[in-house]
Amino acid sequence: MPGLLLDTLNGQRGANVPLWLMRQAGRYLPEYRALREQKGGFLALAYDSEAACEITLQPIDRFGFDGAILFSDILIVPHAMGQDLQFLAGEGPHLSPRLVEAALESLTPDPSRYEPIYQTVRLCRQRLPEGVTMLGFAGSPWTVATYMVAGEGSRDQHEARALAYRDPAALQAIIDAIVAQSIEYLSGQIVAGAEAVQLFDSWAGSLAPCEFERWVIAPNAAIVAALREQHPDVPIIGFPKGSGEKLPAYARETGVQAVGVDETLDPAWVARELPEGLPVQGNLDPLLLLAGSPELERRVTAILRSFADRPHVFNLGHGIDRRTPIEHVERVIAVVRGFEG
Numbered sequence: 001m002p003g004l005l006l007d008t009l010n011g012q013r014g015a016n017v018p019l020w021l022m023r024q025a026g027r028y029l030p031e032y033r034a035l036r037e038q039k040g041g042f043l044a045l046a047y048d049s050e051a052a053c054e055i056t057l058q059p060i061d062r063f064g065f066d067g068a069i070l071f072s073d074i075l076i077v078p079h080a081m082g083q084d085l086q087f088l089a090g091e092g093p094h095l096s097p098r099l100v101e102a103a104l105e106s107l108t109p110d111p112s113r114y115e116p117i118y119q120t121v122r123l124c125r126q127r128l129p130e131g132v133t134m135l136g137f138a139g140s141p142w143t144v145a146t147y148m149v150a151g152e153g154s155r156d157q158h159e160a161r162a163l164a165y166r167d168p169a170a171l172q173a174i175i176d177a178i179v180a181q182s183i184e185y186l187s188g189q190i191v192a193g194a195e196a197v198q199l200f201d202s203w204a205g206s207l208a209p210c211e212f213e214r215w216v217i218a219p220n221a222a223i224v225a226a227l228r229e230q231h232p233d234v235p236i237i238g239f240p241k242g243s244g245e246k247l248p249a250y251a252r253e254t255g256v257q258a259v260g261v262d263e264t265l266d267p268a269w270v271a272r273e274l275p276e277g278l279p280v281q282g283n284l285d286p287l288l289l290l291a292g293s294p295e296l297e298r299r300v301t302a303i304l305r306s307f308a309d310r311p312h313v314f315n316l317g318h319g320i321d322r323r324t325p326i327e328h329v330e331r332v333i334a335v336v337r338g339f340e341g
Contacts, residue, residue: 205242
């Protein structure tokens with residue numbers, strides 16, 4: 001039966017607010033660190049369906065969140081598209097060859113890399129408690145393209161942004177390929193059992209408004225339209241981090257059923273500017289959760305009050321910091337569970 005989170009994503013506002021946290025399955029949990037030490041590196045864990053399922057369920061077992069987010073990574077898509085993927089200690093992910101130097105056509109796709117991820121979803125759906133929503137995800141095309149072009153993450157995404165100005169046709173071909181793969185990948189997750197999916201556009205905030213329209217809104221709209229045609233009952237959450245005043249246009253033009261809000265936005269402004277009745281998700285600052293000051297409970301309550309007139313999923317403005325004390329998470333849960341809107 002549908003749970004509180006799924007009902008909220010479908011536009012229902014009830015007496016209670018559902019709760020999950022981006023990156024809730026990860027390094028701040030001792031049970032995750034123990035399993036990683038036993039099993040090996042991050043990528044090995046992501047492709048080990050049994051281990052990935054166990055990690056996905058760890059925060060559900062500990063905290064009783066309303067949603068379980070698939071343990072995986074947005075770079076599974078470029079890996080399946082034919083780039084080599086490595087996670088280097090202290091350096092983060094590296095993709096090769098870099099598409100600023102190599103042609104997209106030179107890659108040899110390997111779609112079999114998606115199958116362990118689908119199996120993780122199947123296992124999780126079998127093992128999740130009733131009423132807990134299984135969430136799949138993918139990176140949005142612009143964010144994935146920044147890694148594929150540069151071969152790694154960067155503070156300002158300069159390689160991809162420069163390519164967009166210098167040779168927009170080349171970047172368009174990369175974006176189009178990612179769109180097609182993302183539709184296939186997310187549809188596969190849904191068939192495997194994902195009840196809702198999220199598109200992460202972590203680097204959306206680096207683009208000028210006209211570039212935002214082309215490289216963020218248009219590709220996400222294409223993915224949403226295709227998925228809604230194939231899976232009309234599955235909600236899609238769009239999370240364009242850093243989009244600022246461009247968020248309302250994103251909400252209107254992409255067709256997503258819910259919008260994730262980062263910590264830089266005033267929730268009162270968001271509640272006023274977004275389309276009426278559109279579910280929102282967010283937007284506690286992960287660093288406030290890390291700090292755990294007396295302001296933590298006050299801020300959680302303020303966010304809940306700001307979104308009291310529309311469907312709201314409580315979450316962070318981005319992923320939980322690996323240094324976050326578990327007791328700070330428990331404080332947030334207590335406030336959210338006790339809130340009466």
